[in-house]
Amino acid sequence: EAGVTQSPTHLIKTRGQQATLRCSPISGHTSVYWYQQALGLGLQFLLWYDEGEERNRGNFPPRFSGRQFPNYSSELNVNALELEDSALYLCASSRIPGQYSYNSPLHFGNGTRLTVT
């Protein structure tokens, strides 16, 4: 099966601009998660979408937003970019959200490297 795909691979923006990152989950997966991986830090949870709705968000400002489309693909939008937004953004999908998800671990994409200058 095709894995989680993310685009673009690299994205260079200047401070104040907006960035849009895209993610296509594994076929049959309805949940999409976004994580930020800043240099030297672990993955920080950003957003969780399932069945087209935002289910939860991490401790990030409102300028980090996104959506999930009817085909379960997702976009992450970062407005008013700041230098510290430079990071690897990872998207993950899982088949089963909620409680009984032990057997449905996260499947990650290769990430989008966002550089803000």
Added chain:
Amino acid sequence: AQTVTQSQPEMSVQEAETVTLSCTYDTSESDYYLFWYKQPPSRQMILVIRQEAYKQQNATENRFSVNFQKAAKSFSLKISDSQLGDAAMYFCAYRRRDNNNDMRFGAGTRLTVKP
């Protein structure tokens, strides 16, 4: 809040030798899952091994095994017969059993395998 700590930013091992990566976590929950993920240079995160907190038996997956000490809140990963392809960043992760969306990751350990 649950936090995951990986105290070894970098580790190295000789090919065919054994290496252990450390992970501790902080939680007040009794039922949760623990994971080790591998991130090679390709950047894709790959699940290596997982453990359910209520299971006392340590999980094993071929050359990978864990030492799960629930009372000590420790979850170390042992890689036996290390191979060059094992070189990667390794992330320890925690998730409450009833909360699929909030996976907490450690800062990672970069493993180098020397030929």
